[in-house]
Amino acid sequence: MIELYESQRAMRNMRRAAMQRGVIAILDVGSSKIACLVLRFDGAGPRHDDGVGSLAGQSGFRVIGAATTRSRGVAFGEIAAMQETERAIRTALQAAQKMAQIRVDHVIACFSGAQPRSYGLDGSVELEGTHVTEQDVARVLSACDVPDFGEGREVLHAQPVNFALDHRSGLIDPRGQVGNQLATDMHMLTVDALAIQNLAHAVKRCDLELAGVASSAYASGISSLVEDEQELGAACIDLGGGSTGISIFMKKHMIYADTVRMGGDHVTADISMGLQVPKTMAERIKTFYGGVVATGMDDREIIDIGGDTGDWEHDRRTVSRTELIGIMRPRVEEILEEVRARLDAAGFEHLPSQQIVLTGGGSQIPGLDGLATRILGQQVRLGRPLRVHGLPQAATGPGFASAVGLCLFAAHPQDEWWDFEIPVEKYPARSFRRAVKWFRDNW
Amino acid sequence: MQPLKGQRRPGAHRPARPDETLRSDPAPSRLRYRMHRLMLTPRFRFALRVGLPLGLMLAVGAGYFADQDRRDAVRLAIADLRASIEERPEFMVELMAIDGARDQVAEDIREILPIDFPTSSFDLDLDLIRQEVTGLDAVERATVRIRPGGVLQIDVTERVPAVVWRGPRGLELLDQDGNRVGPVFARSARPDLPLIVGRGADEAASEGLVLVAAAEPLKDRLRGLVRMGERRWDVVLDRDQRIMLPAKNPVQALERAIALDQAQDLLARDLAAVDLRNPRRPTLRMTQNAVQELWRIKNVVETADGDETEPEGER
Structure with a gap:
């Protein structure tokens, strides 16, 4: 399971780098249009820990560039002609960069096709201590038995949706709570690996770094559902x-x-x-x-x-x-x-x-x-889609639901499996990491 | 019923043309896309805005000055401009005034400063002039400035000769610190100054002067001081008498000798030297005549009285 998530982890690191630079591009590769938004993160305000932040947690960024172009080379939400798609992405990006007057190096993309399939996973694990630690969460996530989703499929999302501690279910964040057995339900979405690879390739051909991939159904859900x-x-x-x-x-x-x-x-x-x-x-x-x-x-x-x-x-x-x-x-x-x-x-x-x-x-x-x-x-x-700062009037229609949702996704991504630490026992370089962990735990 | 929107002719709607619906949206070529991104890179823009004009200016300048003739022309123009400013009458120096020096020294100063008046004050290196002037033996201190009115003013403090030194290069005048003031041709030219002799005497001239002052009671008999072995002094009196002083505390030793002299007329006797080099054991050296006379007296006394009488001259 570990090597499967390496690319996802790499993308998360890329996203973190983009956040530090403060500029990231959103790319919605659709079959009829390709939309590109350029976001600037000007230091998220004080995070409210009681649930939702101000303005539904989207106060930290601003759309400074937006462009759409007629899509070419995309069929059924998948890239069908690489050159054409690359050209379309270039067009949209150049226009958005021109409007933003800033160079963008990191892009978060979404696409709708590639035959997504949902799986519900569950796993449970005995706690090591009395409290649930981050490490326990990681362990229970890796304890989920992954179904055989077949060759040539890639995990696009793997989000823990529910935690249960002993007989209490419906926990959002079990960390720090006392219990014996931690169980989780996870939603995993797999898509065709070739589609992701094609998209990554097209983005790379435009001299950009892919900082995240999302399903456009998910993205439009987070933007248009209240x-x-x-x-x-x-x-x-x-x-x-x-x-x-x-x-x-x-x-x-x-x-x-x-x-x-x-x-x-x-x-x-x-x-x-x-x-x-x-x-x-x-x-x-x-x-x-x-x-x-x-x-x-x-x-x-x-x-x-x-x-x-x-x-x-x-x-x-x-x-x-x-x-x-x-x-x-x-x-x-x-x-x-x-x-x-x-x-x-x-x-x-x-x-x-x-x-x-x-x-x-x-x-x-x-x-x-x-x-x-x-x-x-x-x-x-x-x-x-809900309104975000600086979104031009032309990009407020329902056709931009997934682009706007991707903005929210870029600002506050949901915790996914790969955001948690790899459980200690799964580390390949076992002894050294264990020694490090022992040191960190004891001092 | 009449249609609410009124009767429409067929074709009332604006005919849609495909070229209108298909808005021109050309994709940038890879090169243009990259160029555009490059132009949006802040560092590159800075380089373009600042670096490029700078580089161009440097290149143009370098190209212009690559030719020797142009370089010379520019240099000449700058020199002309400089000269035209320097040669304004406000900056010209007409003459040199030397204060505080005797004629001889003033003449020497004029001799070593080959300045052709009138000259520009920019061409005068006052520090160098001051060093030159101070380099003269007779000058102790000098201040050089340009007075308003175009006068190069040199204020000189001369060295005052305090002692005559008979050194390896003949007779010389030294000031009280042992610095050379100038030559003197005969001892008799400066009978007012004490004489010091010997190698290294100039370096200890100040000590010598103290000794001379201490030897004030012997002034009539004092011939001079001799520096022995660049280490200690001999006071030379007439009749070739010497008072040999130690290297340490010579003044006290001399005062002791003078005290002995005043008490017992020591120096009036027939002595060759009073040796005070070892302060715990002062020694007298008698002349040949005195020794023989002593012996003679001793013999007379021995023959007359036996051993009971001691000769008076011995101590």
Whole structure:
């Protein structure tokens, strides 16, 4: 298990270095757009230990540069064409750097694809002393029996979501408490290793250091779910371009994440095929006239879909908005049905609160909340990412949920497995480290 | 019912053109991206803002001065400018005034300072002049300054000769510290000064002067002092009498001899030397004549009275 987390540890160190320099870039590699934000950390204010800090713990940083660019070479949230993606990342980064007027060397990236799979792990261990120490936490985390997640998979997140001490469960921080047996529940998210490697490679080709990787479903969850939703249980549906991310939060921890490999691009493709128009035209028609609920009014709203062939008849085609909705709705329904299936598979109905928040660029389709209510349940709302300092108006829409969430992730990352010390008995250089530990414990 | 938005013609919506929807968003090339990042690096920008102009200026300057002619021209221009300032009448020195020196010494000073008046005060190195002047034997101290009005003022304190020294280079005058003042051609030229003789006498001249002062009661008979072995003094009186003084505390020894003389007329007798080198055992050396006379008297007395009478001259 140790060598598996070396790269994650290296990224954490990189993040720490970036914090010291005070500048870090956020990169959301999506299928339809690549967003880049440049954050400046100007010394986090006094940390409040009683839970959430001021401004939900996001007062320490400020967005000083923001740029988006049309994505190329990314399909289903995964890098499909390395050169194209690299170029797109370069474009976004250069624009953001230009706006920030500062050079960025460290980047935290998120992506939506790569077939994430969630695993719930648990482990328990007898305490060595009477109190729970950091070392005990590390031991119980490494005592979790890791399922065989298969070749070519990489652990993206491994977050302890719950601690239990003897018969008391639901502990957030067991350190310093008295007990005999410590147990933990952990949520582990694995993704395709090749996707991460491709992303790391693309980032490296842009002369940047990767300081962290997150799942975009997780990132949009932390930005668009409000605090009590995160506490009581909610699902965040990030309707992206190439894929739709699902993340379920409970007690402020992500307990499940999944991806439906369908998104807004498929709607666009349907329009393009159904109306015989190019993709760009279809995208434009979708964003201007799209919808999922047809009314009588829409029969009379005629959309000019045009063309550039020179054929008079062909170039003056029109379509009513009802027809457009008739093309879009089945696909959106299909996506939501698939989401419903994933939520059912995850056991979402057993959660005390079943709030569902729709976010992402696809959630801007008019009437989507009504449609989603029919498919996903009554508690559906449209979510927008919370505001962070200095975020330009253009980047406040739901399409930037994962980028904003990544800002919060960069500022206050949740403790993951690799943030704890490696248990002493697992050290490779056993004797020397043990001697060091003995010295540290005794003096 | 009338449509709420009014009757629309087909095509009322603004036709969307693909080139409008596809906003131009060209990716920067790798090189441009790197250049942009480089330009955003603070150190590089500083180098560009400060280092580059500096380097350019240095390069241009170096290129300009690489040519010998230009270098000479600039040097000449600077020298001209300097000269034009230096030669202003305010800075010119017209003459030299020497105070506190006798004519002879003043002449010597003028001789060793080859200054062509008028000259600029910038060309005068006053420290050097002062050293030159102080280097003269006859000068003890000198102050050199340029007085307003273009006068080079040299104030000299001369050495006062205190003693005549007959040394390896002939007769010389020394001041009270033993510094050379100048030559003297005959002892009779300065009969007022005491005479000291011998190698190393100049270094102990101050001690000699103290001895001369102590020998005031013998002034009429004093011929001079002789430095013996660069260590101690002999007081030489007329009739070739010597008072040999120890190296330590010579003044006390001399005063003792003078006291003996005043009590017992010691020095008026026929003595060659009074040896006080060992203070616990003063010794007299008689002249040849005195010894023979003593012997003769002894014989007379022995023949007349036997051994009972002691000769008077022996102590």
